[in-house]
Amino acid sequence: MWSLSAVLLLVVGHAFAQLPLPEPAFMPPNASAGAAPSPSGVTPNSQWSSLLGDLLYFYDAQRSGKLSVGNRVKWRNDSALSDGQDVHLDLTGGYYDAGDYIKCTFPLSFTLMSVCWGATDFGKGYDLANQTPYLDAMLRWGLDWLIKAHPTNNTLFVQISDANIDNNYWGGDQTIPGPRKSYQINSTSPGTDAAAGAAAAFAACSNLYQNHVFSDFYSGPATLQNSTYASLLLQHAQALYTFATSAEKTEYQNSVPEVGDTYSSSGFGDELAIAALFISWATNSSSLYEEAQSYYSHYNLLATRIAQANPAFGNISTWQGQAEAYLDGVVYGGGNGYLTTGGLLYYPGDSDTNSLNPALNAAMLLNRYVPLASTQTKKQDYYNFAKSQVMYALGDNPMSVPYVVGVNPNSPQNAHSAMASGGNNINDINNDPPQEAYVLYGAVVGGPDKYDRFFDIRNDWPETEPALDYNAPMLTLTAMHVLNDTSDPFYTTLQAGTYQSKRPQGLPCDAAYQQGCAGPQLSQAGQIVMGVIVGLAGVVIFSLIGWWGWLVYRGEYDPCY
Ligand SMILES: *[C@@H]1O[C@H](CO)[C@@H](O)[C@H](O)[C@H]1NC(C)=O
Ligand SMILES: *[C@@H]1O[C@H](CO)[C@@H](O)[C@H](O)[C@H]1NC(C)=O
Ligand SMILES: *[C@@H]1O[C@H](CO)[C@@H](O)[C@H](O)[C@H]1NC(C)=O
Ligand SMILES: *[C@@H]1O[C@H](CO)[C@@H](O)[C@H](O)[C@H]1NC(C)=O
Ligand SMILES: *[C@@H]1O[C@H](CO)[C@@H](O)[C@H](O)[C@H]1NC(C)=O
Ligand SMILES: *[C@@H]1O[C@H](CO)[C@@H](O)[C@H](O)[C@H]1NC(C)=O
Numbered sequence: 001m002w003s004l005s006a007v008l009l010l011v012v013g014h015a016f017a018q019l020p021l022p023e024p025a026f027m028p029p030n031a032s033a034g035a036a037p038s039p040s041g042v043t044p045n046s047q048w049s050s051l052l053g054d055l056l057y058f059y060d061a062q063r064s065g066k067l068s069v070g071n072r073v074k075w076r077n078d079s080a081l082s083d084g085q086d087v088h089l090d091l092t093g094g095y096y097d098a099g100d101y102i103k104c105t106f107p108l109s110f111t112l113m114s115v116c117w118g119a120t121d122f123g124k125g126y127d128l129a130n131q132t133p134y135l136d137a138m139l140r141w142g143l144d145w146l147i148k149a150h151p152t153n154n155t156l157f158v159q160i161s162d163a164n165i166d167n168n169y170w171g172g173d174q175t176i177p178g179p180r181k182s183y184q185i186n187s188t189s190p191g192t193d194a195a196a197g198a199a200a201a202f203a204a205c206s207n208l209y210q211n212h213v214f215s216d217f218y219s220g221p222a223t224l225q226n227s228t229y230a231s232l233l234l235q236h237a238q239a240l241y242t243f244a245t246s247a248e249k250t251e252y253q254n255s256v257p258e259v260g261d262t263y264s265s266s267g268f269g270d271e272l273a274i275a276a277l278f279i280s281w282a283t284n285s286s287s288l289y290e291e292a293q294s295y296y297s298h299y300n301l302l303a304t305r306i307a308q309a310n311p312a313f314g315n316i317s318t319w320q321g322q323a324e325a326y327l328d329g330v331v332y333g334g335g336n337g338y339l340t341t342g343g344l345l346y347y348p349g350d351s352d353t354n355s356l357n358p359a360l361n362a363a364m365l366l367n368r369y370v371p372l373a374s375t376q377t378k379k380q381d382y383y384n385f386a387k388s389q390v391m392y393a394l395g396d397n398p399m400s401v402p403y404v405v406g407v408n409p410n411s412p413q414n415a416h417s418a419m420a421s422g423g424n425n426i427n428d429i430n431n432d433p434p435q436e437a438y439v440l441y442g443a444v445v446g447g448p449d450k451y452d453r454f455f456d457i458r459n460d461w462p463e464t465e466p467a468l469d470y471n472a473p474m475l476t477l478t479a480m481h482v483l484n485d486t487s488d489p490f491y492t493t494l495q496a497g498t499y500q501s502k503r504p505q506g507l508p509c510d511a512a513y514q515q516g517c518a519g520p521q522l523s524q525a526g527q528i529v530m531g532v533i534v535g536l537a538g539v540v541i542f543s544l545i546g547w548w549g550w551l552v553y554r555g556e557y558d559p560c561y
């Protein structure tokens with residue numbers, strides 16, 4: 001599917017090395033604290049700051065391996081301590097991908113790329129909220145694992161365990177079943193998308209740790225500069241990019257069929273372009289920048305979607321025109337998405353398995369594009385549209401549900417998370433136990449169905465499952481709001497019981513429940529899904545090209561250098 005690949009494609013570890021964590025630790029407040037408006041008129045607004053903290057805390061709960069001394073999630077245990085033994089390597093650590101215990105490199109890379117890119121531009125929001133040490137810890141927990149997963153230049157581990165094993169287990173972190181096989185790509189069995197996606201993550205995060213200021217339009221990077229770490233990340237980025245471009249070009253599921261059941265990809269042009277752009281930015285390399293342009297043309301990224309596709313980069317009005325043709329389609333209609341009755345941007349197909357993720361990615365892109373927009377009207381319209389999606393996700397919706405666990409009494413109570421549920425009966429995920437054992441604070445769930453209905457059913461994975469990549473755009477959006485929003489997130493107006501009075505009758509209409517609408521038969525166990533937004537790759541490219549474009553425009557960069 002074009003759009004799936006587009007999103008995907010398009011698109012912390014050593015206790016001493018990272019920034020010291022605050023004492024006492026930030027802990028998510030209980031849900032009732034999210035129903036109490038904060039003193040108005042100040043930045044940072046304490047509710048937005050607290051939300052940022054919750055969103056990062058979610059990643060603590062997803063940790064695999066030996067939990068560090070500072071573990072904040074008391075109900076989690078050390079787990080999967082033998083990962084990598086089958087290949088005589090230490091592949092412990094990293095993050096569980098979603099509601100189960102698989103570790104997947106492709107969506108992890110996407111998540112790290114997205115969070116690092118956001119923290120480069122809106123990083124002062126993390127600083128203001130006192131969350132930068134947790135951002136650092138979150139990134140290193142992922143990046144340090146990704147480093148282990150890249151033991152030689154041309155080897156990248158792309159998945160630990162597989163869907164056959166994982167989808168047949170529902171239980172705690174002490175009895176995760178094996179064998180947990182380590183799947184790799186290498187010179188003889190390559191995977192251009194996975195290698196380039198990891199390269200993009202390393203390069204984007206290298207820029208962040210290098211304190212590389214992307215543009216004076218934005219607030220600037222979070223304060224976690226570490227040049228040693230930045231160089232290490234850049235080395236991995238360059239080696240992986242070389243691997244991606246010099247091996248035979250192919251989708252990684254052609255080399256590792258097992259990823260076809262989790263996160264397959266449908267192309268690699270976007271990852272190549274994004275990796276080349278982030279590395280070119282990290283190294284001031286104009287030749288890599290030109291390579292990115294050539295991928296853009298060669299793979300026709302977005303060309304089918306954008307009428308006046310005419311990739312002549314270095315010309316600011318050309319890339320601006322293309323970016324706005326895409327974003328106008330989102331905001332004014334005419335793109336592939338439409339607005340639900342309740343106001344959620346919905347992409348038929350992609351949104352059916354996780355309705356919030358495409359909308360939040362679109363909001364994130366629109367928000368960051370605002371300062372670059374060509375007219376005052378567009379600046380305002382893009383900003384307002386993005387805000388409407390964020391507010392929808394935070395409770396301004398027909399259900400009065402903020403789709404982040406634990407932030408308000410109306411938040412989802414039944415996240416599709418094996419570890420948080422406390423259950424171990426795969427035949428009765430919904431009722432055993434009746435109440436979720438642990439609150440998975442800060443998890444953005446899949447979201448409502450296309451009729452704006454949210455059923456809060458534990459085995460309804462499209463609506464209630466969390467995932468690493470679901471939180472990523474919300475982090476960047478929340479950091480933006482911490483920076484300059486003096487009013488509370490919408491949910492502080494929602495008092496206990498509001499959702500109960502609106503809870504829908506019947507059954508959902510989504511990819512897990514066909515009862516609410518005739519649909520295809522899918523397995524009842526949790527499936528792994530990854531949010532997709534048409535055009536994410538395109539806008540990443542536009543934004544980065546925009547950076548170069550502005551330098552050219554302002555005479556600060558000589559393309560012949
Ligand atoms: C920078 O990061 C490196 C690599 O993780 C670490 O060894 C070092 O202690 C860090 N330096 C500081 C000042 O935190
Ligand atoms: C939530 O926290 C507030 C203040 O910290 C406390 O008064 C209240 O009892 C707590 N509620 C629950 C349900 O724990
Ligand atoms: C962690 O271990 C404790 C003690 O055995 C157990 O109660 C808890 O449920 C475990 N956590 C998970 C996520 O399985
Ligand atoms: C290369 O990767 C393929 C596919 O994962 C695997 O079957 C093969 O064993 C790997 N080669 C080496 C030398 O490990
Ligand atoms: C691995 O890649 C790095 C960066 O591209 C390069 O400097 C190094 O020489 C490579 N090592 C080997 C053994 O090829
Ligand atoms: C990259 O190029 C810019 C513009 O030419 C220059 O200001 C900057 O110092 C360079 N950065 C590095 C790390 O060489």
Ligand SMILES: *[C@@H]1O[C@H](CO)[C@@H](O)[C@H](O)[C@H]1NC(C)=O
Nearest residue numbers: 310312314315316317318321
């Ligand atoms: C950029 O492209 C626009 C429209 O294609 C054109 O009018 C303009 O002259 C170009 N600018 C430069 C500096 O080439």
Ligand SMILES: *[C@@H]1O[C@H](CO)[C@@H](O)[C@H](O)[C@H]1NC(C)=O
Nearest residue numbers: 367370371383480484485486
């Ligand atoms: C916050 O910043 C955005 C740009 O990032 C701007 O469009 C918006 O108007 C600002 N809001 C306030 C209240 O200053």
